[in-house]
Amino acid sequence: MAPVTVTNPLEQLTERELRAQRTSAKWRAFPSDVLPLWVAEQDSVLAEPIVRAVSDAIARSDCGYVATGRDYAEALASFAVDRWGWHLDVEHTAILPDVMIGVTEMLRLLTEPGDNVVINSPVYPPFYSFVRSMNRAIVESPLTAEHRIDLDHLSRAFAAATIGGKRAAYLLCSPHNPTGTLHTTAELEAVAALAEEYAVRVVVDEIHAPLVYPGQAFVPYLSVRGGERALTLMSASKGWNLAGLKSALAVAGPEAAADLARLPEEVGHGASHIAGIAHVAAYRDGGMWLDALIAGLDSNRRLLADLLAEHLPTVGYRVPDATYLAWLDCRALGVDDPQMTPGLVTMSVGPAAMFAERARVGLSAGTAFGSGGNGHVRLNFATSQAILTEALERMGRAVTPT
Numbered sequence: 001m002a003p004v005t006v007t008n009p010l011e012q013l014t015e016r017e018l019r020a021q022r023t024s025a026k027w028r029a030f031p032s033d034v035l036p037l038w039v040a041e042q043d044s045v046l047a048e049p050i051v052r053a054v055s056d057a058i059a060r061s062d063c064g065y066v067a068t069g070r071d072y073a074e075a076l077a078s079f080a081v082d083r084w085g086w087h088l089d090v091e092h093t094a095i096l097p098d099v100m101i102g103v104t105e106m107l108r109l110l111t112e113p114g115d116n117v118v119i120n121s122p123v124y125p126p127f128y129s130f131v132r133s134m135n136r137a138i139v140e141s142p143l144t145a146e147h148r149i150d151l152d153h154l155s156r157a158f159a160a161a162t163i164g165g166k167r168a169a170y171l172l173c174s175p176h177n178p179t180g181t182l183h184t185t186a187e188l189e190a191v192a193a194l195a196e197e198y199a200v201r202v203v204v205d206e207i208h209a210p211l212v213y214p215g216q217a218f219v220p221y222l223s224v225r226g227g228e229r230a231l232t233l234m235s236a237s238k239g240w241n242l243a244g245l246k247s248a249l250a251v252a253g254p255e256a257a258a259d260l261a262r263l264p265e266e267v268g269h270g271a272s273h274i275a276g277i278a279h280v281a282a283y284r285d286g287g288m289w290l291d292a293l294i295a296g297l298d299s300n301r302r303l304l305a306d307l308l309a310e311h312l313p314t315v316g317y318r319v320p321d322a323t324y325l326a327w328l329d330c331r332a333l334g335v336d337d338p339q340m341t342p343g344l345v346t347m348s349v350g351p352a353a354m355f356a357e358r359a360r361v362g363l364s365a366g367t368a369f370g371s372g373g374n375g376h377v378r379l380n381f382a383t384s385q386a387i388l389t390e391a392l393e394r395m396g397r398a399v400t401p402t
């Protein structure tokens with residue numbers, strides 16, 4: 001039987017335990033005296049239904065290939081109705097190894113080498129590196145100072161991307177990494193109208209969709225007026241911390257179903273059966289755990305605001321509406337931050353390098369996120385309040401003249 005309550009999954013392990021138990025990227029990239037608040041992994045303990053489902057599968061040696069991916073689509077469909085009031089069509093889905101492979105495969109369906117892909121900078125660095133690796137060109141459309149989509153600029157970017165009748169796609173991040181912006185229905189409808197006007201095809205990465213704070217609503221792009229021609233990517237991986245058990249689903253709007261049907265069958269061959277079992281358990285039985293996580297993150301995003309006010313009052317921070325990522329504007333600290341090629345994930349330039357060196361806190365360097373990233377760092381607050389507090393105290397001391 002499912003437990004009646006779930007305690008905050010972020011407050012179960014101490015720093016010492018995390019260091020001893022975690023062998024994934026987050027806790028291994030830095031020396032052992034650095035508090036790692038960089039890559040998007042959580043310091044949570046896994047949801048019990050996921051542990052049970054995966055352990056049971058291993059115990060019965062159920063380690064073959066994915067059968068169809070239909071279980072994944074049905075579990076996500078029922079989660080989507082419960083959480084977002086949205087009915088997704090399981091017939092118009094495809095199972096994928098992970099979201100970024102999904103992004104590249106969707107772009108491959110809609111564009112050719114040499115075509116343009118519009119993105120909203122600053123954005124998740126692999127948007128640059130994966131798109132570049134497919135020989136598509138990036139057209140940046142920066143977010144506004146309030147971290148919202150700049151519709152005027154987007155219109156100009158679509159015009160530039162499609163000049164001379166060129167084919168183009170728009171890769172939208174919703175909710176947005178690194179700013180935690182939650183796009184509204186009105187914004188998404190305006191995006192869809194512009195995409196229609198310029199014949200730009202839309203691909204939406206909705207990996208952070210489960211991580212939305214109370215009082216806010218995630219709007220699936222396919223649910224908005226004009227979203228019918230889009231392809232979206234969803235996954236339980238960020239919500240339930242399953243990057244080590246990757247899986248994802250592509251979902252086509254009714255007018256993009258024929259495009260998704262052209263997806264080469266072998267793309268689905270890379271999907272992991274055990275990861276699929278984990279994701280299905282998350283969607284079906286991980287709701288209470290997710291709510292407990294979000295309650296913990298909700299406290300953390302506010303605690304971070306208090307800690308910044310106390311220890312780093314010149315650092316800019318807009319409390320995010322979604323995700324466990326904080327985009328910190330450190331330009332007032334006056335740390336030199338050389339421009340670098342966006343897309344290369346790094347912790348060793350600009351303010352991130354300064355905090356790693358002087359505060360022993362590991363953050364993601366903003367410059368990797370493209371235009372608008374200079375002088376910024378991304379901080380992952382999916383950790384305990386003790387670690388978050390210690391990190392901010394150290395960061396404050398690092399910039400205080402002695």
Ligand SMILES: Cc1ncc(COP(=O)(O)O)c(C=O)c1O
Pocket residue numbers: 040097098099100101124173177205207208235237238243246247248
């Ligand atoms: C916006 C976004 N897309 C994709 C990913 C990675 O997803 P996957 O590991 O399934 O490729 C991340 C990871 O943080 C992300 O933030």
